[in-house]
Amino acid sequence: MVLSGKGGVGKSTIVVNLASALTLEGKKVGLLDVDFHGPTIPVMLNLREMTIPQRGDLKIHPLQTQWGLKTISLAYFLKIRDDALIWRGPMKAGVIRQLLRDVQWGNLDFLLVDCPPGTGGEPLSIVQLLGEPRRAVIVTTPQEVSLAAVRRSITFCQTLKLPVQGIIENMSGYFCPYCQRAGEPFPSEAEPDMALKEGVSLLGKIALLPEISS
DSSP states (O other), X not given: OEEOSSSSSOHHHHHXXXXXXXXXXXXXXXXXXXXXXXXXXHHHTTOTTOOOOOOTTOOBOOEEOTTSOEXXXXXXXXXXXXXXXXXXXXXXXXXXXXXXXXXXXXSOSEEEEEOOSSSSHHHHHHHHHOOSSOOEEEEEOSSHHHHHHHHHHHHHHHHTTOOEEEEEEOSOOEEOTTTOOEEOSSOOSHHHHHHHHHTOOEEEEOOBOHHHHO
């Protein structure tokens, strides 16, 4: 499960790159998008115009990228992709249950789940429905407001006994294309101290790069 305590930290970018990297290493990987109100996975995988094929077995067959990554998003079922979904919690929990139960993933080495921001119903449903083993990766940015949200995500995982694999700090510095110098748009020294205090590993830092932000 890839989590973030707040939106706008690049969580979906991280999960797409992580899933693609594992696939290119020869692993069998599925990517489940449960960010129902703001799905971006289809755009990032260049599958925005694709829809789920209808077959006679009543099962859901995931789409697959050119490099072999299997993926499911609610956006693939919508006739108008920009329509707003106005759903209450029980309906979203039912759809998550169906996506986990009825999608024909085949044998996977990894199932990555792109969760919506926060610690609400969708992440809770996923934790309750997923089997073992399961782990969380938390994505943040260096600003203090984002770090405060990370603490809530860690508490969420601890309360539900969901092991945290570690934290990824996104948007950690940038390289100026004109002077070729490194800078920090959100300077903060709190993140490493916070990870150490919470007993969570800092998996890495990813700079703002045009190649992955377009």
